[in-house]
Amino acid sequence: MSVTPPPAPVPGLPVLAGLCTIAQATAPGLSVDATVARLKRLHGVARAAHGALVSRLTAEPQYELKMLYSHHAWLLAELVAAIRARVGEMREPPLGLEDPLDPALQLALDEVTHAPDGTHLCAGLYTVLLPALDEACGALHADAHPLADAPTRHLLRHARLDLADILMHGRQAADALAAVSSPDATWLGEVRQALAAAGGVDGTAGEAVAAPSPRFSATPRRFDPVPRRDARFPDPYNMAVNAEAFIYDTSFPPEPKLLMLAYKRLREIDVPEMMASIIVETPGKPWGYVRDMTRQLWDEARHAMMGEVLFAALGVDWPALVRVNFTWSLGLNTQIGALDRHAVLYFIEQGLMPRHGKRYEWEIAQAAGSPLAATFQDYDWADEVLHARIGKQWYVAAMPSQQEALRAGDRAWSRVLMDWGAWKRDGLTNHDNWWPALYADACRRLGWPHDPRVAAFDTSYAEQRADLKSVSHSG
Ligand SMILES: [Fe+2]
Ligand SMILES: [Fe+2]
Structure with missing residues (x-):
């Protein structure tokens, strides 16, 4: 009886399922602990941004902003869900996803969610907080082991596609609003300072500066349930046409x-x-x-x-x-x-x-x-x-x-x-x-x-x- 010899390996096939080269995979990556800790901070930022957008769209008069907030809130809700699922894959419950965040990071989030108007909300979210979130996603993608932690890298790669879209149109909105009335530059500096005091969104930058004092978040902010519209809706009580x-x-x-x-x-x-x-x-x-x-x-x-x-x-x-x-x-x-x-x-x-x-x-x-x-x-x-x-x-x-x-x-x-x-x-x-x-x-x-x-x-x-x-x- 003759045995067919196994075929020779075909040269040029993608190694490691296309994740990376063998050489790239030989460098150690982040531990599960470190990755989970970073993901939790990204989660906190995405969740706060989602909450800020949802809580503002009712009273925001500009029609385009209502629509933009709705879109971005959904993308961020999906990101939060994806991070929660990934943390759940790596850790047994309780996952600690509701635990308090770094106080300086929390301050940065509170300042933006307490912004007094759409101009400051968009400036804070789209020019400071969400760019920092995107950067932290990029850093974690770079630091995570491409083979051992392929699922986290997959999550982040897709998250950054959405974040790029959010940032492009969010910045456009922030610029358009700033052209009408400028946001308070000192306050934006304080939000950046709070982030720096937290060591950045992911906490890896080291805490080189002291956190600023709360400004907008010093006063509690209540949800405003009264819808507002811009001038394209000049007769909002009109119920003449059934x-x-x-x-x-x-x-x-x-x-x-x-x-x-x-x-x-x-x-x-x-x-x-x-x-x-x-x-x-x-x-x-x-x-x-x-x-x-x-x-x-x-x-x-x-x-x-x-x-x-x-x-x-x-x-x-x-x-x-x-x-x-x-x-x-x-x-x-x-x-x-x-x-x-x-x-x-x-x-x-x-x-x-x-x-x-x-x-x-x-x-x-x-x-x-x-x-x-x-x-x-x-x-x-x-x-x-x-x-x-x-x-x-x-x-x-x-x-x-x-x-x-x-x-x-x-x-x-x-x-x-x-x-x-x-x-x-x-x-x-x-x-x-x-x-x-x-x-x-x-x-x-x-x-x-x-x-x-x-x-x-x-x-x-x-x-x-x-x-x-x-x-x-x-x-
Ligand atoms: Fe509908
Ligand atoms: Fe519906």
């Missing part, structure tokens, strides 16, 4: 419904404004909760931007022609507790699943012959499926039953006072009906036939239809 009553009326043609879809999507700015308040005011939850809720918050911000883009594609000058209100987030954030807000969100999102819902909106987009609107509604629908799962996992699971979870949402939504008449009496809005002008403008530019019955539509939210209650907003 988009759902128009969209669900099958006697109206599909084309003008595209305008209402764009409006409904853009109006979703108020969902991140509201969800941020749930996250901030529901402390002590597992990170999985924060991560999932932040993901949904970011999805809702994307839905708002889909509305912005759909208006752009239709050539609509929305700040001039459309009145996007904030009455939903204002009412929920200031009138009911965080759990009830989550209940309302779940109740509304459940209403979006059946016939009156996301499929219907997608069908409108198809019928109107808009591939862009169809794309947006397709993904809006898919996101809603994810949101239903998130609601089940984190809200329904805390309730006695699914039925009770829905009833609680219905009750809480009914309790929120939308005082249509009082806002008018108090001079907050006239509830001017902006629909006819928007419709006429679109007909003129897009060549739609002007249908007088469509133009005459003027159902306001003062005449809420009971059958549309669960879809009278977009979760």
Whole structure:
């Protein structure tokens, strides 16, 4: 019997699975202890940055900043989750991820999270704290053993892709705000000094300087739940146009419904404004909760931007022609507790699943012959499926039953006072009906036939239809 000899090794195949060369792997790397200690500091910074962004986006008036904060908060929530998972792979519980940080590092984080306005928040986060976090990720990537600690290096390499994106657009935001009013340079120097006193984000630089005294963080800062908007939202109490009553009326043609879809999507700015308040005011939850809720918050911000883009594609000058209100987030954030807000969100999102819902909106987009609107509604629908799962996992699971979870949402939504008449009496809005002008403008530019019955539509939210209650907003 003859034995086939094993094949000769093929020269030129990648060694060590492509991680590094043999020579590179012969140098020792960091210990598990040292790596875990550094990761915990990176974790503390990413978590604080996430918290700062989420807690500010509601009261931040600039629309672009609300969207940017939502995006960056999600990326940072994912980074925090990845670091927590990696520490959990290397250590037995308790992992000590909630332990107090180095006091000087904590001071740097507190100063930025207590920044008095968006200008200082962006300067502190995007020109000091997050560049230092990125640098610390780079240093750990360089110091970690490429073979022994390949998983940590993999995590950091991907984290730095996100951080590069965050820094590029964050710096752009900080520069734009600084061009309007300069941030306090002395304070920025103090934040840098606090970081230096901590030996940098990762603590490896040695403590060459003394920590500064707290400045902004010397005064406690409360979460501001009142949504604010910039001048593109000049009539935020206006509830003159009931988009759902128009969209669900099958006697109206599909084309003008595209305008209402764009409006409904853009109006979703108020969902991140509201969800941020749930996250901030529901402390002590597992990170999985924060991560999932932040993901949904970011999805809702994307839905708002889909509305912005759909208006752009239709050539609509929305700040001039459309009145996007904030009455939903204002009412929920200031009138009911965080759990009830989550209940309302779940109740509304459940209403979006059946016939009156996301499929219907997608069908409108198809019928109107808009591939862009169809794309947006397709993904809006898919996101809603994810949101239903998130609601089940984190809200329904805390309730006695699914039925009770829905009833609680219905009750809480009914309790929120939308005082249509009082806002008018108090001079907050006239509830001017902006629909006819928007419709006429679109007909003129897009060549739609002007249908007088469509133009005459003027159902306001003062005449809420009971059958549309669960879809009278977009979760
Ligand atoms: Fe949404
Ligand atoms: Fe949603």
